[in-house]
Amino acid sequence: MAAKVTGLGHVGLYVRDMPKMLDFYTRVLGMTITDRGGDRIVFLSAQPDREHHELALAQSADQKTEAGQVSFRVDSLGDLKNLYRDVKGYGCRFERVVSHGIAFGAYFRDPEDNVVEIYWPTGIDYPQPFGQPIDLEASDEDLLRGLDELPPHEGTGPHLYGKDVGKRRTVRPQEATHV
Numbered sequence: 815m816a817a818k819v820t821g822l823g824h825v826g827l828y829v830r831d832m833p834k835m836l837d838f839y840t841r842v843l844g845m846t847i848t849d850r851g852g853d854r855i856v857f858l859s860a861q862p863d864r865e866h867h868e869l870a871l872a873q874s875a876d877q878k879t880e881a882g883q884v885s886f887r888v889d890s891l892g893d894l895k896n897l898y899r900d901v902k903g904y905g906c907r908f909e910r911v912v913s914h915g916i917a918f919g920a921y922f923r924d925p926e927d928n929v930v931e932i933y934w935p936t937g938i939d940y941p942q943p944f945g946q947p948i949d950l951e952a953s954d955e956d957l958l959r960g961l962d963e964l965p966p967h968e969g970t971g972p973h974l975y976g977k978d979v980g981k982r983r984t985v986r987p988q989e990a991t992h993v
Contacts, residue, residue: 823865823868824865824867824868824869824870825868825869825870825881825884826869826870826871826872826879827869827870827871827872827879827881827884827926827928828872828873828874828877828878828879829871829872829873829874829926830873830874830875830926831925831926832853832856832871832873833853834925834926835871835924835925835926836856836871838904838924838925839858839869839871839924840858842897842900842901842904843860843886843897843901843932844860844897845858845859845860845868845869846858846859846860846862848862848866848867849866849867853873854872854873855870855871855872855873856870856871857869857870858870858871860886869884878926879928881928881929882929883921883929883930883931884928884929884930884931885919885930885931885932885933886930886931886932886933887933887934887935888932888933888934889934890934891918891934891954891957891958892954893934894918894920894932894933894934894950895950895951897920897932898911898920898932898950901920901922901932906922906923906924906925907922907923908920908921908922909921909922909923909929910945910947911947911948911949911950912945912946912947912948913936913944913945913946913947913948913957913960913961913964914933914940914942914943914944914945915936915938915939915940915941915942915944915946915961915964915967915981916935916936916938916939916940916942916975916976917933917934917935917936918933918934918936918948918950918957919931919932919933919945920932920933920950935976936961936976937976937977938961938976938977938979938981939973939974939975939976939977939978939979939981939982940964940967940976940979940981940982941967941968941969941970941971941981941982941983942969944967946960946964948960964981965981966980966981966982966983967981967982967983968983968984968985969982969983969984969985970984970985970986971984972984
């Protein structure tokens with residue numbers, strides 16, 4: 815068998831205001847500083863007992879990271895709702911809050927305008943791409959009912975992820991209308 819990667823290790827972001835970014839990522843998102851080279855580079859982890867760092871913030875006055883998004887997983891729907899409130903209270907601007915079927919995700923701009931997603935995996939299979947607006951201030955029951963009510967959806971891949979709840983209609987890539 816050929817060698818392959820086993821997962822995404824970490825992401826690096828250039829930052830202009832290190833103290834402000836550290837405040838946001840530690841105080842609001844709850845990450846832990848695991849190492850640092852002064853204010854030149856700081857390493858953070860959401861699970862420091864298992865991963866030295868998942869995010870590296872590097873001070874730069876003239877460079878900016880242009881990542882499409884940086885996504886952080888949470889353990890529960892309750893955690894997602896609480897973080898959503900905390901991020902909103904910090905003053906970050908949300909771009910969209912959606913159900914992907916496979917996850918509920920909240921996309922916002924961090925203090926230096928990077929696109930960040932916080933998401934909770936629902937544990938079910940649902941073809942992608944898909945994004946239906948949701949309200950994270952709704953009850954857990956209403957949000958979970960929305961998953962049960964998702965219609966079957968076309969997908970080009972096989973069922974690989976999550977519980978198969980009978981929502982995937984597999985089509986060949988050239989036949990896909992929503993991809």
